[in-house]
Amino acid sequence: MRQIKIGILGLGVVGSGTVRILQENAEAISRRVGAELVVKKIAVRNLAKDRDVAVDPALLTDNPFEVIDDPEIEILAELVGGVDPCHGFLLRAIQSGKNIVTANKELMAKSGHDLLDAAQLAQKDFFLEGSVAGGIPIIAAMKESLAGNNIKEVMGIVNGTTNYILTRMTEEGADFAPTLADAQRLGYAEADPTSDVDGHDAAYKLAILSSLAFNSTVNEEKVPRQGIRHIQARDIAVARDLGYKIKLIASAQCHPDGSMQARVHPALLPNKHPLASVNDVFNAVLVRGDAVGDVMFYGRGAGSLPTGSAVVGDLIACARNIVSNATGRVGCTCYLSRPMLPSEQAQSKFYVRLHALDKPKVLASIANVYGDFDVSIESVVQRALPGDEAEIVWVTHKSREHHLLGALDVISRLPAVSKVHNWIRVEE
Amino acid sequence: MRQIKIGILGLGVVGSGTVRILQENAEAISRRVGAELVVKKIAVRNLAKDRDVAVDPALLTDNPFEVIDDPEIEILAELVGGVDPCHGFLLRAIQSGKNIVTANKELMAKSGHDLLDAAQLAQKDFFLEGSVAGGIPIIAAMKESLAGNNIKEVMGIVNGTTNYILTRMTEEGADFAPTLADAQRLGYAEADPTSDVDGHDAAYKLAILSSLAFNSTVNEEKVPRQGIRHIQARDIAVARDLGYKIKLIASAQCHPDGSMQARVHPALLPNKHPLASVNDVFNAVLVRGDAVGDVMFYGRGAGSLPTGSAVVGDLIACARNIVSNATGRVGCTCYLSRPMLPSEQAQSKFYVRLHALDKPKVLASIANVYGDFDVSIESVVQRALPGDEAEIVWVTHKSREHHLLGALDVISRLPAVSKVHNWIRVEE
Incomplete structure (x- = not known):
C-alpha cells in the first residue's frame, strides 16, 4: 500500500491528540484512504519534555526545518499556534511543494488569505478545520456541503472557557470573578484569561467563519469584541426571569446590499433558541443559508482528541487528494470583497x-x-x-x-x- | 468557463428545489466550482404538469433514457424515489460513464452497496447526501471530516412527520389519532402515513447512517422498527413529570466485539439530552466518535430547498472532482462485514x-x-x-x-x- 509521509510541527495538546489518533486508528484510516499515513518527523521545542503520547524518539527533532524541508514529506501539519514563526514556516513549506493542515486560528484569522492564495498558486491543499470549534466539522460544511447556499448569517458559541464560566454562573448564581478563579483552578481557563474572557479567541474564530460564509476576507481587527467580565450574577437571574440565557455569541451577517457585519458580544438568547441549551465547554455554530435554512453543528470545541479529530480528518482529505492526484481541489473561496458595516x-x-x-x-x-x-x-x-x-x-x-x-x-x-x-x- | 452538464430525473419537491437553487445561486456556484453547472435535460412523468419552478420546456422530456443515455451529461441527479426503476436507471448511467447524485433513501437503504460498488469500479462519483436528514450535511461529515474516528454510536431524530406529531402531542396534551389527522390536513403527514408513523422511513435512513458509521452494510430489513401509533397523551405527561421527552429515535451502536445493533423506536429522552430539544419537523443526528466525542448536526430534515441544498452540495462536490480529474475520489467505505446483534x-x-x-x-x-x-x-x-x-x-x-x-x-x-x-x- 502506498505510504504518504506526514510532518508535524508541535506536539502539545493538539499534536499529541493527532498522533494518538493516527496510531490507534491506523488500520481503519488506511482502509478509508487507500494509503498509509506515516508520521515521519515531528518538530518540538524541547526534546526532553514528557509527552502525552508514546512516540519513537527518533521521530523528534528540535529543528523545524528538518520537517519543513524534508522532500519526502507530502503533508505538513502545523500544530504550534501563533503568527510567528508559523506564517513563514507555512509559506516556505508551500513553496517547497507541501500540502498544509493547520489548527492555528490566530494565524488564519490574521493572515489566512495570503497563505491560501499561495497554496492555490502551488495547486496544494490547505486545510484548517481544527482552527475553529475543535472537532465540529463546520469549515468543511461551509466550503463543501453548503456550497449551494448563499449564507446570510453565521452565529455561534465558539469559546469553551467563557461558555463554561457562564454555565456555572447560571447554575450556581455565582459572580464572574470567583467562577473564573475556579475555572482556572480546574484547568478550564488559562492563568492569563484575557484571550478567552475578553472575546479575542472568539473574534479570531468568527473572522475565519465569516470569511468562509460570505466569500470575503474578514480582518479580525475589524471584528468588534466585548467579553464577559462585566456580566453579573444579577443579570443572569433577571434574564432567566425574562425567559433568556446569557451566552457569549460570535455572530456575523451578510446584508442584502452585500455588506457584512461581524461582532463578538454577550447576548440574551431566548430559552428556545438552539444555542441557548449549549452548555459547559461545548461549542455550537448555527448557519443560516438561503436554501438549507438553519443548520446547527454542536460538539466539543477544544481538547486534545476532539481537535485532533479535525486535524486527522483534514489529513485524510488531503491524503485522498494526493491519491487522486487532485491537491488544490478546493481553493480559497474568498473571491469577493464586501464592505464591512461599521459597528x-x-x-x-x-x-x-x-x-x-x-x-x-x-x-x-x-x-x-x-x-x-x-x-x-x-x-x-x-x-x-x-x-x-x-x-x-x-x-x-x-x-x-x-x-x-x-x-x-x-x-x-x-x-x-x-x-x-x-x-x-x-x-x- | 468550462461547462459541466447535468441531467435530472424527477422534478417533484426535491427536483424543483434543486433546479431553483441552481438557477438563483448560479453565479456564486460557478465561482466556487470554477465551472458552470448547466442543467441540460430533466425527465418527468407528466410533461403537462405545473411545476414549482420556471423551467424552459425544451429541457423537459418524458423519456428518462434521453437523460440517462445523453453522452454530454456528466452528472445524473436521481430525484425520483423508490427502488424501481431507479436502480436500473442508475446502474445503466454508471456503466455509461456518469457520476451520480441521489436523494433516494429507499434505494440506498435497500441496494446502495452494489450501486456504490459499480460507481467505484467505474471510478465515478456517487453522492447521496440528500437521502438522509434533508439539508443536514451528515453523510459528508461521516465519510470525510470524521473519518479519523471509529464511530461507536449514531443516534438521531430523522423523521420530521413523527417529530412534528410528538411535539404537538407534547405541547397540547393531545392524543395520537387527532394529531395525525391534523398533520395530514396541514401537509406534514401523507394520506397513507404508514412509512412515517410506523418507522419505515426512519429505518431506511438508519440503515444508511449506520452503514457509513460502522463501515459495514446494514440491511434495512434487519433494522427492527417500532412506530409511534401506540404512544398516548398520558405517556407523554407521565414522562414529563419524570423529566423526559418522548421522541422517535433511530439509533445504532457498534460494540467492542465488532458487532452492530440498529433499531428505530420511540424512547424517553432525559430533558438534558441534546436530542430532547429537537422539535417540530426538525431533524438531528448525534454521532459518538472515539476521538471527537459527541457531535450533533441539526436542521430541516425535509422540504424542497433544504433537500435541494444537499443535492446541490453533492453536485458541487462532484463538479469539483470533474474539474480536478478526480471522480471516484472517495469510494464505498463499507469494507467490513460486521455481524448484527439480534434484537x-x-x-x-x-x-x-x-x-x-x-x-x-x-x-x-x-x-x-x-x-x-x-x-x-x-x-x-x-x-x-x-x-x-x-x-x-x-x-x-x-x-x-x-x-x-x-x-x-x-x-x-x-x-x-x-x-x-x-x-x-x-x-x-
Missing part, C-alpha cells in the same frame, strides 16, 4: 438594568430620554429594592447601538438614577 | 405504565415478577385513580428486551392488574 450601524434589541429612586415620574423621565434617542421600549419591569430605590429592567425594540449609548449617557446623569448597571444585546 | 440481545432501560387494583401487596406481587425475569427496578411511582385502581409507572434498570417482555406477559395476567398500557425504551 455603530448595527441594530439589535437591548437589555438595560439600572437602579433609580423609587418615586413617581422617574420611570417616565427615563422613558422620555429613550424616546429622544429614537430607542423604543418593548418591555419594562420595575422591582422595589430595600431602601428608597428600585431596580428597573428595560428591553428595547431593535435600535442602533449609538442611539442606545447616547440615551444611556443622558440617563446615567439623571439625578434620580443612581447607576446604569449593565446593557446587553438581546437576540431574537 | 433480543439489546439492553436498555424501560418505562412501563399499567393500571392495577389499589390494594396492599399488589405492588410487591408485580415487583416479584420483574425479579423472576431478572429485570431490576430503578424507580416506581404509584398514583391513585378514581375508583379502586391505581396507575403504576416503573422505570427499570438496563434489562434485555425479551426479559422485560416475559415479565410483562406474566404481569398482564395477574388478577390484580387490569391493563399494561405501555412500555417504552428509556435512553440515558
